Amino acid sequence: MSDRPDLGRGPTLRDVALRSGVAVSTASRALTRPGRVGAQTEARVRAVAEELGYVPSASARALTSGRTRTVALVVPDTANPLFFGMVRGVQSRLRDAGFVHVLADTEESVEREEQVMAELRGSVDGVVLAAPRADEASVTAWAEEFPVVTVNRDVPGPRVLIDTAGGVVHALQHLASLGHRRVAYAGGPRRSWSDRQRREALIAAAGGLDVELVVTGPYVPRREGGPAAADATLLHGCSAVIAFNDLLAFGILDRFAERGTTVPDEVSVVGCDDIFGTDLVRPGLTTVAVPVERAGAAAADLLLRRLAAGARGGARVVELPTHLVVRGSTGSVPR
Amino acid sequence: MSDRPDLGRGPTLRDVALRSGVAVSTASRALTRPGRVGAQTEARVRAVAEELGYVPSASARALTSGRTRTVALVVPDTANPLFFGMVRGVQSRLRDAGFVHVLADTEESVEREEQVMAELRGSVDGVVLAAPRADEASVTAWAEEFPVVTVNRDVPGPRVLIDTAGGVVHALQHLASLGHRRVAYAGGPRRSWSDRQRREALIAAAGGLDVELVVTGPYVPRREGGPAAADATLLHGCSAVIAFNDLLAFGILDRFAERGTTVPDEVSVVGCDDIFGTDLVRPGLTTVAVPVERAGAAAADLLLRRLAAGARGGARVVELPTHLVVRGSTGSVPR
DNA sequence: GCAACGATGGCAAACGCTTGCCAGCGGTCG
DNA sequence: CGACCGCTGGCAAGCGTTTGCCATCGTTGC
Numbered sequence: 191m192s193d194r195p196d197l198g199r200g201p202t203l204r205d206v207a208l209r210s211g212v213a214v215s216t217a218s219r220a221l222t223r224p225g226r227v228g229a230q231t232e233a234r235v236r237a238v239a240e241e242l243g244y245v246p247s248a249s250a251r252a253l254t255s256g257r258t259r260t261v262a263l264v265v266p267d268t269a270n271p272l273f274f275g276m277v278r279g280v281q282s283r284l285r286d287a288g289f290v291h292v293l294a295d296t297e298e299s300v301e302r303e304e305q306v307m308a309e310l311r312g313s314v315d316g317v318v319l320a321a322p323r324a325d326e327a328s329v330t331a332w333a334e335e336f337p338v339v340t341v342n343r344d345v346p347g348p349r350v351l352i353d354t355a356g357g358v359v360h361a362l363q364h365l366a367s368l369g370h371r372r373v374a375y376a377g378g379p380r381r382s383w384s385d386r387q388r389r390e391a392l393i394a395a396a397g398g399l400d401v402e403l404v405v406t407g408p409y410v411p412r413r414e415g416g417p418a419a420a421d422a423t424l425l426h427g428c429s430a431v432i433a434f435n436d437l438l439a440f441g442i443l444d445r446f447a448e449r450g451t452t453v454p455d456e457v458s459v460v461g462c463d464d465i466f467g468t469d470l471v472r473p474g475l476t477t478v479a480v481p482v483e484r485a486g487a488a489a490a491d492l493l494l495r496r497l498a499a500g501a502r503g504g505a506r507v508v509e510l511p512t513h514l515v516v517r518g519s520t521g522s523v524p525r
Numbered sequence: 526m527s528d529r530p531d532l533g534r535g536p537t538l539r540d541v542a543l544r545s546g547v548a549v550s551t552a553s554r555a556l557t558r559p560g561r562v563g564a565q566t567e568a569r570v571r572a573v574a575e576e577l578g579y580v581p582s583a584s585a586r587a588l589t590s591g592r593t594r595t596v597a598l599v600v601p602d603t604a605n606p607l608f609f610g611m612v613r614g615v616q617s618r619l620r621d622a623g624f625v626h627v628l629a630d631t632e633e634s635v636e637r638e639e640q641v642m643a644e645l646r647g648s649v650d651g652v653v654l655a656a657p658r659a660d661e662a663s664v665t666a667w668a669e670e671f672p673v674v675t676v677n678r679d680v681p682g683p684r685v686l687i688d689t690a691g692g693v694v695h696a697l698q699h700l701a702s703l704g705h706r707r708v709a710y711a712g713g714p715r716r717s718w719s720d721r722q723r724r725e726a727l728i729a730a731a732g733g734l735d736v737e738l739v740v741t742g743p744y745v746p747r748r749e750g751g752p753a754a755a756d757a758t759l760l761h762g763c764s765a766v767i768a769f770n771d772l773l774a775f776g777i778l779d780r781f782a783e784r785g786t787t788v789p790d791e792v793s794v795v796g797c798d799d800i801f802g803t804d805l806v807r808p809g810l811t812t813v814a815v816p817v818e819r820a821g822a823a824a825a826d827l828l829l830r831r832l833a834a835g836a837r838g839g840a841r842v843v844e845l846p847t848h849l850v851v852r853g854s855t856g857s858v859p860r
Numbered sequence: 861g862c863a864a865c866g867a868t869g870g871c872a873a874a875c876g877c878t879t880g881c882c883a884g885c886g887g888t889c890g
Numbered sequence: 891c892g893a894c895c896g897c898t899g900g901c902a903a904g905c906g907t908t909t910g911c912c913a914t915c916g917t918t919g920c
Contacts, residue, residue: 200646200670202906213870218908228868243670248648249593250906252584253875260627268613271606271801278603281630290627290648292595295616311535313583313625335535335578440805466606470775472807537876548900553878563898585876588905 201242210238221246259289261493262310263486264303265320268295270412270437271465272482273320276341279486280318287494289315298379300324307332315497318489319343323381339493341485343383348492350485350508354384354462355391357478357512361432361460362392364476364514366399369523370430370458376419376442377407378434385434388462392432404428409438416441420449429457429523436461436468439475443519454521464515473518480512536577545573556581594624596828597645598821599638600655603630605747605772606800607817608655611676614821615653622829624650633714635659642667650832653824654678658716674828676820678718683827685820685843689719689797690726692813692847696767696795697727699811699849701734704858705765705793711754711777712742713769720769723797727767739763744773751776755784764792764858771796771803774810778854789856799850808853816845 207217212231219226220235227235238244252258263280265273277293284291292314296303300323310317316337322329326345332338333347340349358375365373375392378385389405396403406422409415411434420442423431433439439461446453453459453473461468464479488508495506542552547566554561555570562570573579587593598615600608612628619626627649631638635658645652651672657664661680667673668682675684693710700708710727713720724740731738741757744750746769755777758766768774774796781788788794788808796803799814823843830841 204906214907215871215909216869218906219869222908226868231869245643245647247588247906249584249587250875251908253582253588253877253906254908256875258584268609268616271609274604274606274609277628278630281603281628290629292625292627293612293616294625295613308580309625312580467802467805470802470805539876549877550879550901551899553876554899557878561898566899582876585905586878588876588907589878591905 201244203244203246206235206239206242206244209242210235257315257497258313260292260314261289261490261497262292262294262314262317263320264294264296264306264310264317264322266296266298266303266323268293270435271467272435272463272480274466275482276320276486276489279483279488280490281486282483283487283490283494287490289494296323298323300381304328311336316493318486318493320489321382321384323379337493337496339489339496341489347505348496348507349505350489350492350510352384352480352482352485352510352512354478354480354512355387357480357514358388358432358460358462359391359395360512360514361462361476361478362395362399362401362403364516364520365430365432365458365460366401368430368458368521370401370428371523372402372404372426372428372430374404374406374419374423374426374428374431376409376415376423376431376433376438377405378409378411378438380408382411382434388432388434407434409434411435412437413441413444416443417445417448420445420451423457424449424451430460430520431457432460432462434462436463436465436475436477439477439519440467440471443471443475453519456524458520458523460520468515469517471519476517476520477515478512479515481510485510536579538579538581541570541574541577541579544577545570592650592832593648595627595649596624596825596832597627597629597649597652598655599629599631599641599645599652599657601631601633601638601658602746603628605770606802607770607798607815610800610817611655611821611824614818614823615825616821617818618822618825618829622825624829631658633658635716639663646671651828653821653828655824656717656719658714672828672831674824674831676824682840683831683842684840685824685827685845687719687815687817687820687845687847689813689815689847690722692815692849693723693767693795693797694726694730695849696797696811696813697730697734697736697738699851699855700765700767700793700795701736703765703793703856705736706858707737707739707761707763707765709739709741709754709758709761709763709766711744711750711758711766711768711773712740713744713746713773715743717746717769723767723769742769744769746770747772748776748779751778752780752783755780755786758792759784759786765795765855766792767795767797769797771798771800771810771812774812774854775802775806778806778810788854791859793855793858795855803850804852806854811852811855812850813847814850815847820845 207214217235220232294306303324318339320341322343329345404426409419415438461475461477464477468475542549552570555567629641638659653674655676657678664680739761744754750773796810796812799812803810
């Protein structure tokens with residue numbers, strides 16, 4: 191093996207300066223303040239930098255500027271395809287702004303979340319905190335200490351909220367129009383703000399639609415939670431079920447298939463999120479589409495603006511609409 | 526320009542030292558070298574640090590130590606669920622070692638890849654480079670400049686290789702045993718090492734199995750590539766198709782459904798990767814399961830070891846096996 | 861012909877932390 | 891009783907950049 195014990199970081203600005211015959215400060219300016227030094231000097235320095243393969247040290251920069259040009263995206267579960275989209279949204283904006291992002295998974299745990307946020311404070315300029323599970327007090331405290339943009343959690347500070355409440359109500363209307371009079375809501379994590387929004391919106395809307403709503407759960411918001419939710423739906427004599435999220439809905443479909451209960455002839459199923467896979471199942475899953483990539487992008491924008499503007503810059507709130515995507519998993523009530 | 530609003534970083538080590546009545550150096554040691562200072566002093570410093578909510582500045586640390594405790598994961602397409610498993614694998618190992626990771630997407634573009642790698646050099650300790658599309662020369666050059674572990678690319682240096690070649694051959698045997706005599710391989714990106722491995726392994730194996738292999742493509746390795754691949758399969762009179770990856774296979778299934786060609790009765794389909802969704806489609810997709818999370822973990826291990834050991838530490842190669850998962854999309858040849 | 865000036869580039873002081881080196885100190889050993 | 895030693899903790903030198911301030915110098919305006 192090419193035995194280079196000197197796992198050396200590359201050339202530094204000093205090397206560039208030396209080689210171009212200028213002072214370090216001049217080299218710095220030549221590379222970062224176009225026009226601040228003579229055109230000729232600038233060209234020479236640039237050439238040398240290129241030649242040496244000089245790459246500025248991000249840490250050194252961060253040290254003087256106080257900004258790391260790094261933001262973190264903290265999500266409760268990196269295995270959920272829902273967050274893939276958010277990652278992409280955040281990333282696209284960040285990249286254009288010359289930022290990089292780190293990804294942290296809190297595994298749906300409040301403790302991990304707290305730990306992660308504490309660690310992050312020392313190493314990033316700001317955080318996009320998706321669907322935090324911690325108390326409002328904690329989240330607020332973090333937001334006071336450093337720039338935080340939350341997604342799907344209605345706490346003070348800049349935030350992006352996705353109106354899934356409106357979406358599930360549309361779903362309920364859709365079901366009502368198909369004749370369903372008894373509908374189950376298979377709930378998600380109790381600490382989830384989204385779950386509460388959806389649940390309460392459904393309860394509020396049910397009366398006006400002459401629908402009886404049965405709330406079941408909470409279920410683990412993954413496929414494994416589905417069987418219990420499916421069985422509860424039938425147990426309570428519901429002809430349709432709205433699941434907290436698509437993952438859960440997939441599990442519900444699995445279970446119905448296993449039981450020989452046909453969808454949508456015997457029971458209708460609605461999911462939420464419109465993640466990868468909703469149009470892969472047969473029948474396709476009717477679901478409330480959340481614009482998750484846009485949400486990520488919006489959150490990144492908010493964060494970037496906050497970083498640019500300092501503490502002032504206000505606490506903007508972006509609300510994103512959802513829409514119902516009707517596929518094959520919903521149909522008329524069986525008679 | 527000092528109009529910087531007090532986007533205040535938190536307390537520094539100096540604050541802690543001042544408040545505990547010790548020198549900065551002592552405070553540093555109290556927090557990072559247990560035992561190096563008196564027990565009493567250590568306790569006091571720790572208490573003060575806790576009280577102040579002190580978080581060490583990662584950039585300052587990085588500057589002195591030369592290590593950022595950050596590694597990057599570079600993938601060609603963050604939208605591919607395949608890579609999310611890898612992210613998880615990498616992350617799990619990294620977290621245990623106290624590292625964070627940044628995620629970079631090269632969008633299947635060689636230029637982006639080069640750009641990303643250059644930028645990364647200044648800000649991370651090392652890189653896990655998944656399925657690089659650049660020339661071998663470039664990759665080798667990067668690996669010489671700083672610690673790089675590649676995944677699914679057989680270039681010198683520490684690397685993780687997944688034996689999908691073996692997997693697709695199993696798939697071909699499986700098809701042969703079902704009576705298929707004319708099988709298509711719907712190829713992926715020409716720059717993909719995996720694609721080449723699979724293609725060549727299939728070609729080599731076909732003869733011995735008395736199967737005629739028709740190579741088609743390249744197709745874009747996403748769902749959108751499927752229709753073309755499906756049509757080509759039928760055009761060439763093949764009774765089965767092995768797709769470069771599952772995404773492509775999904776697209777193929779879509780197209781067959783659209784054409785009214787039933788799977789597996791009229792044609793069999795095999796995917797590769799076993800990503801999220803393979804058991805969601807009906808019929809379930811027979812596919813070559815790639816232990817992608819393990820691959821991520823292995824890559825992270827290799828990288829961490831390299832970082833710990835310096836340039837020596839050798840160029841270990843980890844080879845991971847695959848296995849064929851048979852679901853419903855493959856069946857006997859139609860007669 | 862002189863002062864004021866803009867352009868250019870160097871000096872040095874940070875930024876927050878780690879770490880080699882040394883001083884003080886009480887105790888141990890021969 | 892003096893030489894040593896181990897334990898503590900302080901001093902200061904960086905790590906690689908950025909940036910405020912200053913010195914120089916060739917111009918320009920009057």
